[in-house]
Amino acid sequence: MRGLTFDVAHLLAGTLVLVSFLELYQDRLYALLNMYALHALVLALSVAWQAYIQNAPHLYVTAAIALIFKAIIIPVALHRIIVRLGIHREIEKVVGVGSAMLLGMGLVALSMVVMLRVTAEADPLAREDLAFALAVVLLGLLMMVTRRNAVSQMVGFMSLENGLVLAATGAKGMPLVVEISIAFSILIAFIVIGIFLFCIRERFDTVDLQALDRFRGERG
Amino acid sequence: MMGLFEPVTAVLGIPAVAAALLVALPGYRLTATLNVIATFLTFLAAVSLFFGRPQPTPYLLVDDLNNVFIVLTTFVGFTTSVFSASYIGHELDIGRLTPRFLRFYHAMYQLLMFAMNLALIANNIGMMWVAIELATLTTVLMVGIYRTHEALEAAWKYFILGSVGIALALFGTILVYMAARPVLGEGLNAMVWTVLVTRAGAFDPALLNVAFVFLLLGYGTKVGLAPLHAWLPDAHAEGPTPISAVLSGLLLNVALYALLRFKMLLALNPAALAPGPLMVTMGLISLVFAAFMLYRRRDIKRMFAYSSIEHMGIITFAFGMGGPLANFAGLLHMTMHSLTKSAIFFAVGHIAQVKGTQRIADMGGLTETNPVLGWGLVLGVVAIAGLPPLGIFMSEFLVVTSTFARVPWLAIVLVLGILIGVAGLFLRLNTIAFGEPRGATAKAEASYVPMFAHLALVFAAGIYIPPVLVAWFENVAKLLG
Numbered sequence: 240m241r242g243l244t245f246d247v248a249h250l251l252a253g254t255l256v257l258v259s260f261l262e263l264y265q266d267r268l269y270a271l272l273n274m275y276a277l278h279a280l281v282l283a284l285s286v287a288w289q290a291y292i293q294n295a296p297h298l299y300v301t302a303a304i305a306l307i308f309k310a311i312i313i314p315v316a317l318h319r320i321i322v323r324l325g326i327h328r329e330i331e332k333v334v335g336v337g338s339a340m341l342l343g344m345g346l347v348a349l350s351m352v353v354m355l356r357v358t359a360e361a362d363p364l365a366r367e368d369l370a371f372a373l374a375v376v377l378l379g380l381l382m383m384v385t386r387r388n389a390v391s392q393m394v395g396f397m398s399l400e401n402g403l404v405l406a407a408t409g410a411k412g413m414p415l416v417v418e419i420s421i422a423f424s425i426l427i428a429f430i431v432i433g434i435f436l437f438c439i440r441e442r443f444d445t446v447d448l449q450a451l452d453r454f455r456g457e458r459g
Numbered sequence: 460m461m462g463l464f465e466p467v468t469a470v471l472g473i474p475a476v477a478a479a480l481l482v483a484l485p486g487y488r489l490t491a492t493l494n495v496i497a498t499f500l501t502f503l504a505a506v507s508l509f510f511g512r513p514q515p516t517p518y519l520l521v522d523d524l525n526n527v528f529i530v531l532t533t534f535v536g537f538t539t540s541v542f543s544a545s546y547i548g549h550e551l552d553i554g555r556l557t558p559r560f561l562r563f564y565h566a567m568y569q570l571l572m573f574a575m576n577l578a579l580i581a582n583n584i585g586m587m588w589v590a591i592e593l594a595t596l597t598t599v600l601m602v603g604i605y606r607t608h609e610a611l612e613a614a615w616k617y618f619i620l621g622s623v624g625i626a627l628a629l630f631g632t633i634l635v636y637m638a639a640r641p642v643l644g645e646g647l648n649a650m651v652w653t654v655l656v657t658r659a660g661a662f663d664p665a666l667l668n669v670a671f672v673f674l675l676l677g678y679g680t681k682v683g684l685a686p687l688h689a690w691l692p693d694a695h696a697e698g699p700t701p702i703s704a705v706l707s708g709l710l711l712n713v714a715l716y717a718l719l720r721f722k723m724l725l726a727l728n729p730a731a732l733a734p735g736p737l738m739v740t741m742g743l744i745s746l747v748f749a750a751f752m753l754y755r756r757r758d759i760k761r762m763f764a765y766s767s768i769e770h771m772g773i774i775t776f777a778f779g780m781g782g783p784l785a786n787f788a789g790l791l792h793m794t795m796h797s798l799t800k801s802a803i804f805f806a807v808g809h810i811a812q813v814k815g816t817q818r819i820a821d822m823g824g825l826t827e828t829n830p831v832l833g834w835g836l837v838l839g840v841v842a843i844a845g846l847p848p849l850g851i852f853m854s855e856f857l858v859v860t861s862t863f864a865r866v867p868w869l870a871i872v873l874v875l876g877i878l879i880g881v882a883g884l885f886l887r888l889n890t891i892a893f894g895e896p897r898g899a900t901a902k903a904e905a906s907y908v909p910m911f912a913h914l915a916l917v918f919a920a921g922i923y924i925p926p927v928l929v930a931w932f933e934n935v936a937k938l939l940g
Binding site for chain 2: 353354356357358359360365369372373376380383389392396399400403406407410411412413414
């Protein structure tokens with residue numbers, strides 16, 4: 240039984256990293272949102288599995304939040320926003336797919352090296368989880384850096400948060416306070432971003448952040 | 460102490476209740492007054508913590524270290540609310556803010572006070588993180604409140620960079636829990652400061668090291684350390700000036716306080732890496748970088764934002780050096796910088812209103828056209844530049860001498876950075892305050908009390924610091940290790 244629980248947890252966390260890679264090279268916003276929904280779904284499964292093997296029923300709440308809120312509500316809402324903004328047909332120039340993937344692999348390798356080395360004495364399940372979680376966090380960061388579009392940056396940020404949830408649930412027995420706060424902060428963050436997107440749209444007729452740079456206080 | 464009146468509850472409860480009230484109440488005069496009253500009561504409650512403090516609970520803690528921070532935060536929060544009342548009145552008159560946004564602004568102000576007090580008073584690393592996240596979100600909303608291109612861009616940038624920082628800090632927090640868990644067992648105890656410090660020596664040092672790197676990058680973004688500072692000048696320049704004052708004077712300190720707590724944790728573990736050199740490096744980079752950046756600023760608020768980066772660099776440097784003297788200097792510098800920088804922003808806010816612009820090129824001869832404001836700004840800049848006999852001179856002098864005694868070449872870099880910054884500031888001050896009057900001008904409808912109160916305190920501290928305060932700071936400096 241020990242072997243199986245470990246393998247499944249490992250598999251799910253690994254899948255999350257894989258989906259992060261899938262997100263990295265999507266050049267259409269719809270496809271990107273679908274990938275994000277998949278990302279959240281895998282996270283929900285992973286958290287639910289952790290809840291089961293750790294015997295921690297409160298983690299099911301976190302899993303449910305991931306499933307309902309992140310895998311369904313947010314992608315649907317973003318779909319609508321994209322349609323309303325009329326940018327659903329836009330194809331985003333992803334900065335060199337090849338180099339982004341290579342960088343991504345480098346980051347995954349980095350997180351493995353760092354986390355596996357420093358957690359040598361922790362229990363194997365937690366350390367693998369933590370290594371994967373760090374990889375997801377770094378990939379989310381990479382996505383935020385390489386994208387210009389506000390919606391894709393947002394997706395990058397949300398995948399990053401997914402990585403944090405994975406880390407928090409992997410840390411056995413971490414108090415409930417934290418999980419709820421994470422879910423809550425994502426909710427708030429989402430509202431904030433939503434408001435901003437609408438304002439940006441109102442003001443600039445674009446969500447391309449490069450266009451925003453022109454308005455920097457000190458140029459010209 | 461006295462059953463009904465619990466200082467800790469008051470420090471957290473008054474802002475929370477006031478925020479709820481202010482959302483509901485209409486009218487500028489009423490809400491601005493209420494805002495001032497609420498911050499004043501919070502300040503009184505914070506002061507009463509000096510005389511009797513409650514036992515720590517798993518969630519809340521008041522000790523020598525955070526008591527200083529809480530009093531400073533609530534004090535500057537109070538004076539800023541006085542300044543804000545006159546500043547916002549003007550913004551309302553010229554139509555930059557509508558009454559609806561004003562209601563929102565006051566509620567957010569109190570919410571920010573609540574979040575900062577919670578972050579300072581939290582005994583739980585998870586709760587501290589939540590509070591800093593809340594403070595970030597409220598300030599993001601406030602920075603974007605003018606709804607102009609620049610304000611929205613600044614808010615967006617702040618939001619994205621702030622969130623990434625906050626996310627990294629959470630990862631670090633989780634790692635600290637992971638390090639503590641094998642020693643303290645699962646559950647709440649492994650996230651409580653007062654419990655963590657008792658057993659920190661037994662934690663896995665490697666895990667603590669990685670955790671600290673994440674925490675330094677995460678909370679360091681909030682402190683505004685270079686190269687993670689990119690959000691700071693924009694957020695300071697485009698938001699309402701009272702928010703610039705609170706950001707510079709308080710929120711940066713709160714993030715630094717979080718870092719200090721974790722530094723203390725690491726210092727207790729002999730096998731973990733010394734956090735000092737990392738902080739020294741980042742502090743020094745911030746100082747030198749910001750000092751050079753001061754030269755080409757065209758926007759007055761942006762210029763003082765860079766000056767804040769510079770001073771946060773000095774403070775981080777001092778705490779990184781460690782030891783009783785450098786820590787003492789760091790604490791003193793932090794206090795003096797909070798008071799001085801918010802005083803400067805009070806002046807700058809009114810100056811921008813009088814001139815109708817923030818562009819330095821459109822300002823000139825302020826000491827002639829608006830003598831009180833102009834000389835107030837001159838005094839503030841003299842204070843922030845660290846000329847004797849003002850408070851910042853004392854603290855900078857202590858930082859430099861304590862460094863000189865230990866690592867002379869670092870002290871040389873430090874002094875050079877400070878001097879370059881001072882020259883840059885005076886260059887600009889010369890254009891703004893002296894010479895031929897330039898640009899539009901109007902009579903200032905300002906309340907000068909908060910500005911001069913702060914400057915008077917800074918001046919007094921440069922000449923005489925009460926022995927009680929010195930003893931207190933020395934004690935805290937020893938705690939910091």
